Amino acid sequence: MSMIAASASIHPLAVVDDGAVIGENVKIGPFCRVGSRVKLGDGSELISHVSVTGLTTIGRNAKIFPCAVIGGDPQSVHHAGEETTLTIGDNCTMREGVTMNTGTAEGGGKTVVGNNNLFLANSHVAHDCILGDHIILSNNVMLAGHVKVEDRVILGGGSAVHQFTRIGRQAFIGGLSAVSYDVIPYGMLNGNPGILGGLNVVGMTRAGIERSVIHQVRRAFKQIFEGEGSARVNAEAIRAEYLDCPQVIEILDFIAAESDRALSSPHRGKN
CATH class of the missing domain: 2.160.10.10 (Hexapeptide repeat proteins)
Structure with missing residues (x-):
């Protein structure tokens, strides 16, 4: 009954x-x-x-x-x-x-x-x-x-996410994007194949994150993806520098975690 x-x-x-x-x-x-x-x-x-x-x-x-x-x-x-x-x-x-x-x-x-x-x-x-x-x-x-999608993520119309992919907190996925690899927290991904174009600064601002913190996250982003080593090596190398910035540490922990997928980056869609 x-x-x-x-x-x-x-x-x-x-x-x-x-x-x-x-x-x-x-x-x-x-x-x-x-x-x-x-x-x-x-x-x-x-x-x-x-x-x-x-x-x-x-x-x-x-x-x-x-x-x-x-x-x-x-x-x-x-x-x-x-x-x-x-x-x-x-x-x-x-x-x-x-x-x-x-x-x-x-x-x-x-x-x-x-x-x-x-x-x-x-x-x-x-x-x-x-x-x-x-x-x-x-x-x-x-x-x-x-697929794992963390809090406050926005996925634009017609986007598709590959199996076993992770999307970090407050990331933004542009419309019609192909998400084949993990997307870091606060990341902004567009295109097919999806390319990590930068940070979701608008979303971070709306969430009340201070401008000084956003600047720190931007600097860390460049160090991770524009350094000489791989993104994972670069991320671990800068950890001590950002122990007082929870947002950067969140990104570094996301990159360090085990995953079945590669990591989206500004270069060829993965790193």
Whole structure:
């Protein structure tokens, strides 16, 4: 039997399978389908023609627009029907045609989306992706499997991200860009292949980062990518110089971390 809060509003032309958990003040519009293992948080709204399926949990105040499919099976040839999950945080908006898949057994079994995220029309979050908070995926953005996107990243329309790629906090990805390699925090990447063109200074300023700090990050960027050694060697060489600048240390830690992908740079798209 479904657990449906008394304050929930479900249109008579919607289908809610037995076993679904529907929170307080949830609105489910006509021609929506909610699967038996779905949990919808308080205050969420499915406008119409929305499918939420699989072992999917959606937090409070989600708003999902027509033709979105949330919690579908992973699009992976290795998926053999294992029980995997999709978890979405609070205050997320999914516009028309958005798709999000559950994880795969080999990838850890879970796709995780944080809070306060905006997914514009026809954007896609594939299996085993891990997304932070305050992220914007513009129209037709495609995240392949196992992608990690940190807080406050913006991806421009039509951009595509290769599997296993990491995108650091507050990076900006230009429209139609091909993201084949990791993008450092605060980086700005454009083109196909994607080239790291500099720093997301506008985003840093809007986030309240002081101009003096932005100048330090700019100087570190040049030392990392214009030095004689590789980016990773250069990054480690300057660490002691920036111990009092958390933003630079964040970039250096990102570069030093293990990854399945190379590092985007201003040179040939990787370093």
